[in-house]
Amino acid sequence: MRIVANDATVQAVEARREGVFAAHFWAAGRAGGLAASGPGTVLVRRDHRGGVSLAVADPGRTGTTLTVELPFPVRKVVRADDTVTVTPGRRPVVTVHVAGSRGHTHGAELT
Numbered sequence: 001m002r003i004v005a006n007d008a009t010v011q012a013v014e015a016r017r018e019g020v021f022a023a024h025f026w027a028a029g030r031a032g033g034l035a036a037s038g039p040g041t042v043l044v045r046r047d048h049r050g051g052v053s054l055a056v057a058d059p060g061r062t063g064t065t066l067t068v069e070l071p072f073p074v075r076k077v078v079r080a081d082d083t084v085t086v087t088p089g090r091r092p093v094v095t096v097h098v099a100g101s102r103g104h105t106h107g108a109e110l111t
Helices: none
Strands: 002-006 010-015 020-025 029-031 034-036 040-046 052-057 065-069 077-080 084-087 093-097 106-110
Touching (some): 002 020, 010 029, 020 029, 020 034, 034 040, 052 065, 052 093, 077 084, 084 106
Antiparallel strands (some): 002 010, 010 020, 029 034, 034 065, 065 093, 077 106
């Protein structure tokens, strides 16, 4: 486990061997190439076959939309909750509608 960031904006850790990156953003910021437009929690899990599981939440229940930029290419969306929109590409953008979700997790599976 490696600490990627630990400041007033974001706290993030990475377990590279396991393909896991987790970050909690207190405000808009960037950590380990991952960027968020505001407060929220992001968990990324990459497998050895190129699959990506993404989970995003707004535990503070303060936002309406959270935008996350991923630091790696995404070719397609395998599955996504109806609250999640993904724009694939070299720097994919994930938009999550968190309003009214009471802090619940929103997910997507990508390749």
